Amino acid sequence: QAVVDFERLGEHAAAFQGHDVGFCCLGTTRAKAGADGFVRVDRDYVAQAAELARAGGCKHFVLQSSRGANAHSRFLYLRVKGEVENLVQAVGFDRCTILRPAVLLCKRQESRPMEWIVQQILGAVARVFPSAHSVPVDTVARAMVACVLQPGQGRVEVLENGAIHELGKA
16 A cells, blocks of 8 residues: 555656556545535546556556536536546556446445435435445445456446446445
């Protein structure tokens, strides 16, 4: 494990050398970082990490994005997620897998009351419709690993929430 300063990521290029696969789940919230900080973390840091990984020999990059990601969205969150998907694809990995989970079900250390309420509601819905509107983070993690262990469906593969649930069962 290497600890890097994302504000000076270029100085840590050695940490990105010699890896066949890169996994990226980096992200923050607009509430926590402000609009500019959100863009810097969720788009700029991720794109720069992908570039460093590719330069270091990475062949397969696995990116956690979001359901509804769209570079042309009028919503900042979805627009930034769509932009970073495009930037990562443009880096030129031999294989790029993008996971677009719906609402992530997890326990957080910080308090997010509205998110907690939504998670409680979606957790109940998930018991009836498991892949409709949410996904547990451990399912996403298993899907990320599983996609690396099986043959790809082309150079770029986008896995939506239902596919993440299926792959996460493996």
